[in-house]
Every structure is written in structure tokens, then in C-alpha cells.
Amino acid sequence: MSNKNIPWKNGIKDGIPIALGYFAVSFTFGIVAKKAGLTPFQAVFMSGANLTSAGQFGALALIGTSATYLEMALTQLVINLRYCLMSCSLSQKFEAGAGWPHRFPVAFGVTDEIFGVSVCKKGKLNPFYNYGLMSVSIPGWMLGTFCGAVSGGLLPARIISALSVALYGMFIAVIVPPAKGNKLLTGIIGSSMLLSLLFAQLPILSEISQGFKIIILTVLIAGMAALLFPVKEEAAHER
Incomplete structure (x- = not known):
């Protein structure tokens, strides 16, 4: 073979x-x-x-x-x-x-x-x-x-x-297990939900199209999380 x-x-x-x-x-x-x-x-x-x-x-x-x-x-x-x-x-x-x-x-x-x-x-x-x-x-x-x-x-x-x-069950199954015991990830998920709600309800933000809402929220939340809470390198990579 x-x-x-x-x-x-x-x-x-x-x-x-x-x-x-x-x-x-x-x-x-x-x-x-x-x-x-x-x-x-x-x-x-x-x-x-x-x-x-x-x-x-x-x-x-x-x-x-x-x-x-x-x-x-x-x-x-x-x-x-x-x-x-x-x-x-x-x-x-x-x-x-x-x-x-x-x-x-x-x-x-x-x-x-x-x-x-x-x-x-x-x-x-x-x-x-x-x-x-x-x-x-x-x-x-x-x-x-x-x-x-x-x-x-x-x-x-x-x-x-x-x-x-x-x-919706699929999305819950994706986000809930990793969030258990991880306060940072739980906070990011909660912030995402809150900001999504604000973008849907506030007068000016609600006028933004669905596509650009996804783009803005993804870049904003992921960027802030990476900036404020950078992933620490593994000890194996440290000299």
C-alpha cells in the first residue's frame, strides 16, 4: 500500500x-x-x-x-x-x-x-x-x-x-463549556451579549446594517480583549 x-x-x-x-x-x-x-x-x-x-x-x-x-x-x-x-x-x-x-x-x-x-x-x-x-x-x-x-x-x-x-442550542454548546471556570471568557461573552443588545436597541446604533454590526462588534470586542488581556506565553517557551 x-x-x-x-x-x-x-x-x-x-x-x-x-x-x-x-x-x-x-x-x-x-x-x-x-x-x-x-x-x-x-x-x-x-x-x-x-x-x-x-x-x-x-x-x-x-x-x-x-x-x-x-x-x-x-x-x-x-x-x-x-x-x-x-x-x-x-x-x-x-x-x-x-x-x-x-x-x-x-x-x-x-x-x-x-x-x-x-x-x-x-x-x-x-x-x-x-x-x-x-x-x-x-x-x-x-x-x-x-x-x-x-x-x-x-x-x-x-x-x-x-x-x-x-x-441556538449549538451556539450554547459552543460557548458554555469553555466559559466554565474562566472568568475572562465569561466576561467577554457577557460583554458581547450586552453590546449586541445596545446595538439593536439604541436609536443611532440600531440604524447600522446587520453586516457592519457584526464587523464592528467582532473587531471591537476581540481587539479590546487582546489588548487588555493578552495570552501569556507558556512556560516552556520562556528562557
Whole structure:
């Protein structure tokens, strides 16, 4: 068996749990996309081209408000900027023979889960391992989107409304566990909620479009947190 097939198959095996989780979350996205007026093809195409739940749900919010292309582009840039850092970090873990023809496709498929699984692998990383992760996780995300978009037109309204709540459950599951025992993170989350409320209710701030609200709040909160509470370097890196 070639050196390409072994890491690729290992990636498929490790990517199955990711695909199952993606199916559940993207099913909700498909329902919301259907309610926003997208066809199943459009929803699946978005899932295949974007590969980020935060970016996709943010895009649906902007589509619903008829946001401009500039707002859409800037919002996606801000929301997905972390993937640039993940890709740069991941590229340092690749084997010496993994050149640019491999780095670009792998960077396209970087998500929080794929990055987390990849960096936890011991030793150098073969890009075909990431191809294996992508070959099951991305179809899982797209299949969930398709099933959600199709079900959105078949299931009763009460069930659709109930399933739509899963989106908020996903966000709660993302922010609550890390916030336990971390006063700084809890404070940042609370500040984000408060500022979002102010931007929605105050007369002048409420007139700002949805896209620029996301951009302003993300840059403002993340920037202030990084400035006031910088992450301390690990003792292992100290001389």
C-alpha cells in the first residue's frame, strides 16, 4: 500500500465523527436556508463553497436584510479570519515534501474540527490525511444541508420551528463549556451579549446594517480583549 493511501484512510476514519456532527448542525442550516428563500441547490452550493457554520448563518442573516456585496465580503472576512491563522499553523506541521499544490487545497478544507484533529496527530502531517478528513466531513456537511433544505418544504411547520431552535442550542454548546471556570471568557461573552443588545436597541446604533454590526462588534470586542488581556506565553517557551 502506498504512503498516500494509509494516511488517507486514517483521515477517513478520524473524519467520520466530524461528518456525523456536521450532518446534525448543517441539517438546521438547511432548514434556515429554506426559510430564507434559498433553493436546496443554492443551500448545498453555499455549504460546499464556504465550510463554516458561523459564516453561513451570518450570510443568511445578511441575505434576509438585502445587505450589499461589500457588507457580505467584509463580514465573511472578519468571521472567517481565524482560518487564515489555522492554515498558517497547520502548514508548519506538514512533511517537507508537501508543497504549495497540497497546501492550498488543505487550507480550503480547514475548519475548527479538522484543524483540531490535525494538530493533535503526533509527528509530521501527510496532506493526504487531511484529504481523508475532508472527503467525509465536507460531504457530511453538504448532505445535512440538503436533507434540511428538502425537509423544510415537507415537514409540518411546528416541527420545522422546533428544529430551528437547534441552532441556538449549538451556539450554547459552543460557548458554555469553555466559559466554565474562566472568568475572562465569561466576561467577554457577557460583554458581547450586552453590546449586541445596545446595538439593536439604541436609536443611532440600531440604524447600522446587520453586516457592519457584526464587523464592528467582532473587531471591537476581540481587539479590546487582546489588548487588555493578552495570552501569556507558556512556560516552556520562556528562557
